[in-house]
Amino acid sequence: MLLFKDFIQIDKDADTAIYLQVVNALIQQIRRGQLRSGSKLPGSRELAEALSIHRKTIVAAYDELMAQGWIEMIPRKGTFVVQDLPEIKPKKLKQPEPVLPYPSQTIFTIQENRLGSFPVAVIPDPKALVINDGFPDTRLVPTESLLRELRSVGRQTAFRQYHMYGNPEGTDYLRETLANFLRETRGLPISAANAMITRGAQMGIYLTAQLLLKPGDQVVVGESSYFAATLICQQTGAQINRVPVDEYGIDVDSVEQLCKKKRIRLLYVIPHHHHPTTVTLPPERRIRLLELAATYKFAIIEDDYDYDFHYTSNPIQPMTSLDHHGSVIYIGTLSKTLVPAIRVGFIVAPENFIQAVANLRMAIDRQGDSMMEIAIAELYQNGTISRHIRKVVNLYRERRDHFCALMTDQLGDRVSFKIPDGGMAVWTKFTDSDLRQVSAKAATKGLIMSDGQRYNTGSINYNAARLGFASLNLAEQDRAIEIMASCF
Numbered sequence: 495m496l497l498f499k500d501f502i503q504i505d506k507d508a509d510t511a512i513y514l515q516v517v518n519a520l521i522q523q524i525r526r527g528q529l530r531s532g533s534k535l536p537g538s539r540e541l542a543e544a545l546s547i548h549r550k551t552i553v554a555a556y557d558e559l560m561a562q563g564w565i566e567m568i569p570r571k572g573t574f575v576v577q578d579l580p581e582i583k584p585k586k587l588k589q590p591e592p593v594l595p596y597p598s599q600t601i602f603t604i605q606e607n608r609l610g611s612f613p614v615a616v617i618p619d620p621k622a623l624v625i626n627d628g629f630p631d632t633r634l635v636p637t638e639s640l641l642r643e644l645r646s647v648g649r650q651t652a653f654r655q656y657h658m659y660g661n662p663e664g665t666d667y668l669r670e671t672l673a674n675f676l677r678e679t680r681g682l683p684i685s686a687a688n689a690m691i692t693r694g695a696q697m698g699i700y701l702t703a704q705l706l707l708k709p710g711d712q713v714v715v716g717e718s719s720y721f722a723a724t725l726i727c728q729q730t731g732a733q734i735n736r737v738p739v740d741e742y743g744i745d746v747d748s749v750e751q752l753c754k755k756k757r758i759r760l761l762y763v764i765p766h767h768h769h770p771t772t773v774t775l776p777p778e779r780r781i782r783l784l785e786l787a788a789t790y791k792f793a794i795i796e797d798d799y800d801y802d803f804h805y806t807s808n809p810i811q812p813m814t815s816l817d818h819h820g821s822v823i824y825i826g827t828l829s830k831t832l833v834p835a836i837r838v839g840f841i842v843a844p845e846n847f848i849q850a851v852a853n854l855r856m857a858i859d860r861q862g863d864s865m866m867e868i869a870i871a872e873l874y875q876n877g878t879i880s881r882h883i884r885k886v887v888n889l890y891r892e893r894r895d896h897f898c899a900l901m902t903d904q905l906g907d908r909v910s911f912k913i914p915d916g917g918m919a920v921w922t923k924f925t926d927s928d929l930r931q932v933s934a935k936a937a938t939k940g941l942i943m944s945d946g947q948r949y950n951t952g953s954i955n956y957n958a959a960r961l962g963f964a965s966l967n968l969a970e971q972d973r974a975i976e977i978m979a980s981c982f
């Protein structure tokens with residue numbers, strides 16, 4: 495027993511679990527030949543006492559060693575190092591084989607340009623100062639609560655069913671929870687059958703476009719609009735028609751004129767808050783869009799990606815809450831409510847659409863991440879998500895005001911912007927400098943910010959960018975605007 499006590503050194507402060515420390519020490523001894531095939535190991539109680547740890551820890555260690563094939567339990571005799579150890583002895587090659595380089599190109603052609611290309615996300619150094627496109631502050635996420643829920647989904651027998659294959663629509667528990675939440679907070683008169691869980695809003699837009707569009711179909715988007723949604727529609731071969739966007743959002747008269755000229759199949763709109771310009775579509779325009787959709791029988795994608803973040807008044811209820819004809823596909827996400835890395839979003843639509851879109855999803859994604867979905871449902875149920883929203887809305891309002899005041903004081907006429915009612919970014923036009931140059935110069939001074947290129951459409955150069963204020967605290971904003979001011 496002394497021997498075991500000597501070579502199994504337990505460090506209670508180490509990151510490695512204690513039972514794994516026991517496992518690793520025993521494997522090392524077996525590998526070194528100190529513990530030979532057939533050697534008897536002490537009983538779990540005996541070893542636990544010698545190491546001053548709990549017996550269950552030794553049982554867990556022995557279970558792990560047995561699962562890995564190092565030891566075996568012989569009833570009424572004890573635990574032994576196995577006869578056939580699981581190590582793979584390296585075979586000697588007679589002659590070293592020539593190592594051929596891995597090909598850098600495929601032998602067959604791929605039409606890279608056929609699908610257009612999405613802007614590549616720049617992943618900056620975590621310590622860098624970044625003005626992003628309007629993303630949440632990941633430091634504020636209730637990570638501990640999420641991990642606690644995930645751990646309990648992993649451990650509790652009641653949740654075992656979610657470790658297996660499930661439905662492409664998502665787990666019923668989250669669908670029901672979300673339907674209740676959207677009914678109570680956004681006035682959507684829906685049930686679980688109207689909700690499908692996706693991996694973010696992007697998947698919702700993609701599946702909807704794939705389901706509805708074929709080459710030559712007519713799609714309406716704003717000028718300018720969310721570039722990824724436009725690209726997704728273009729990928730189907732549909733034709734994009736752009737209508738102006740003013741300070742109240744998409745221009746409905748222009749939509750009507752288009753409807754009179756062309757057979758519109760789909761309209762993509764972000765009523766709350768428009769991307770990239772952040773403006774909010776007023777109720778009258780929403781109602782007129784719904785009337786047009788009913789008259790001309792086109793579908794509307796209502797992308798409500800940041801509904802929770804409205805600062806001046808209560809958010810306007812989604813168009814979906816007033817849709818009595820079945821025109822609107824409502825798309826939402828937790829990417830802004832929590833963090834983008836939790837790929838949970840949703841589609842709300844009439845039941846026939848949900849069934850068809852779930853069937854389509856099966857082709858590319860058998861189902862979502864059920865364990866994460868259950869953990870998220872629990873966070874809705876126990877109020878964590880609502881509390882988090884209340885907390886960050888107050889904080890982001892303060893950050894928005896500080897950021898806008900800084901821009902007014904320090905950048906003056908060099909930029910023009912309107913304080914956004916909601917969202918996480920300020921749509922900022924650079925009036926007398928080329929934004930690409932400002933952005934390049936800022937990078938040399940340690941500030942990463944957009945050069946505005948991704949918002950440009952066709953021949954229009956807006957020389958503008960969404961400047962995300964939510965992810966920077968007040969001191970970081972001070973530094974960022976100071977650097978920006980020195981770059982003109």
Ligand SMILES: Cc1ncc(COP(=O)(O)O)c(C=O)c1O
Pocket residue numbers: 693694695696697720764769797799826827828829834838839
């Ligand atoms: C307008 C808009 N819609 C959809 C998305 C995609 O969100 P998700 O992360 O849920 O896919 C974004 C992402 O920023 C967005 O800005």
